Amino acid sequence: MEQAHIKLVDRLYKELLSGSLGIFAGAGFSQGAGYVNWKELLRPIAVDLDLDVDEETDLVALAQYHFTKHGENRNRLNHQLVEAFSKDAEPTENHRILARLPIATYWTTNYDRLIEKSLKDAHKVVDVKYCLDHLPITKYRRDAVVFKMHGDVEHPNDAVLTRDDCERYHLEMAPFIDALKGDLISKTLLFIGFSFTDPNLDYILSRVRVLYEKNRKQSECILRRVHRGNGESQERFEYRKRKQEFFERELVRYGLIVTHVNEYEEITDILRALESRYRRQSVFISGAAYDYGPFTAQEGELFVFELAKDLSRRDKRILSGFGLGVGSAVVAGVIEATVKAGHALNDDRLVVRPFPQAGPGEMALDELWSAYRADMLKRAGTAIFVFGDKLIDGEVVPSSGMREEFNLALKNGVFPIPVGRTGAMAKELWNEVIKRIDDGKMKVSPEIRELFEQLGDDARTLDEIRISILKLVALI
Known part of the structure; x- marks a missing residue:
């Protein structure tokens, strides 16, 4: 294991023992179970718009284009979400490792239910919150709370999908933002499977940075290093490397410590090492x-x-x-x-x-x-x-x-x-x-x-x- 990975395990272990470790899971966290990322979710939507999803970088805008084109009717978007995330899938080894650890706080932008399932499989009482009505209610003797800030697959009409949804989020879902702010200030969140292209997350992180710039809790982020693709020119590869370097500087500005992996399998090795150390x-x-x-x-x-x-x-x-x-x-x-x-x-x-x-x-x-x-x-x-x-x-x-x-x-x-x-x-x-x-x-x-x-x-x-x-x- 790389020295940087060992140091990350050391830091996570310390937070785990103090009860201060939380998880923030992005779409990549569920891909290993067979679920799609945002790009694949919206591929059929792009086809309907005669656009190429591989050429698009603002996927929230893509969903908005489709919503606007169809007279602000999101039936097709809802159907696509349900179809993509309703199929049976089993939690990955990463899900199961985290579920076995004494981690009480989970945040996710994912619509699927893999986190909840892995926690229940570990015989834990799970308190799931995906709408405002859930926030003031605490499940009796809960072991973990899962905040699904973009909604749940079984309630697609309330899910955050379009630019309209994102623009109104800070008004309509302000209590969720306040709750996440509190966790970012008081806990160390491990960001995993996340691309950091979510506009809501950028909004929240930036405000936490401004409010607590001199005295904020640092969180952790695992990112895969940029790899040169088959047939990719050296010039294009160097360009993507520079872009990732600038992106990582932004994460540091937001108070995140970045740890690199060469392959996604190394994330599992890191989590296994953390569990092994805890179990010892x-x-x-x-x-x-x-x-x-x-x-x-x-x-x-x-x-x-x-x-x-x-x-x-x-x-x-x-x-x-x-x-x-x-x-x-x-x-x-x-x-x-x-x-x-x-x-x-x-x-x-x-x-x-x-x-x-x-x-x-x-x-x-x-x-x-x-x-x-x-x-x-x-x-x-x-x-x-x-x-x-x-x-x-x-x-x-x-x-x-x-x-x-x-x-x-x-x-x-x-x-x-x-x-x-x-x-x-x-x-x-x-x-x-x-x-x-x-x-x-x-x-x-x-x-x-x-x-x-x-x-x-x-x-x-x-x-x-x-x-x-x-x-x-x-x-x-």
Whole structure:
């Protein structure tokens, strides 16, 4: 990843943790899902006007020409919008990554519903606002609000399409402008998939710049570098490069930091890196112990307690399924660390999800447990596996649930840390990780390799093992 991309991830991560990161999505954000941009949306309209859409730069004016030509009847424009954005489409990976992150504010000029769908798929309560009547109403316990400042595909007659719509926007939709001004002043918005040719956005950004020129919040913008097209002359290419340079200076004047990508796929890499870094703050502790192996129950529980406490003191968010003999120690460790530090005990500190012990519904109990495990592992960046046995028909056997959680961790890109010293299933998983490292399937530094070795060393005390785990978590 380019150094500029790493720096962007650093800045976005800081804003994400502070709750100040928002998204502003343009048409390019939906193109990966198969939807059209403005030019393709209006291509049939241009044909009807005997114009070439590829020669036009003011697409809002093009829509206005069609509106005026047909006696200010926008039926054809509305039909074109509905036809273009009503087809079924699935959110892209970029949509899904952002939906999984704790981002509460979305702005978009898009008419489609991909942002809302991706948030709902992530089990979030979404408050969508595309008209003035929506602004004073707040959906109960919402996780995210989506401002669709140009309208919604299901209400084409109210959508912003023509120059008339744009010219009246600051009068008829002033509360939307005020809301966006507030977010531009107080939040860092990541502008993504945007061409910055929207006249309303230019209007808003310019006024924010004038009002808060000396003390405004900077936002972020990702732009694709100009590439020389097939058959394009060097002179024409140099001209487009100069034009982009001037355009970027304007964005800086508006308070935006520009980060370049060579290809749009690099945007996904940036968002993945942001999610990975955020998830690394969440540690899933997987464990169950009917028999603590070479240790007493008191020694095993104290080890888990101290480990959870130390992780929490390092501002790690702890996730736990409240496994037998382990769950109580995890909870107690986090609570003690939180209380002593004077913090509030909330979902930013601890998420405990005991497994249901009965399944009266349509799903079998093992299916419920699998879904439960998958949901928890998607929220973590690191998974620590300790002990791992259970009593079946009077016999102590390795935990199959821990094995499933390990497989889910690998599938979801969660970094696994099996503590072989604790025996049972954790020992089996530790042997597998060592083998994966030696086979090159899991690439780690020599320092991390050495720490993994220590986790399976039977000569080490549990206090020494705990210190090795903390070092590993810090390194990754």
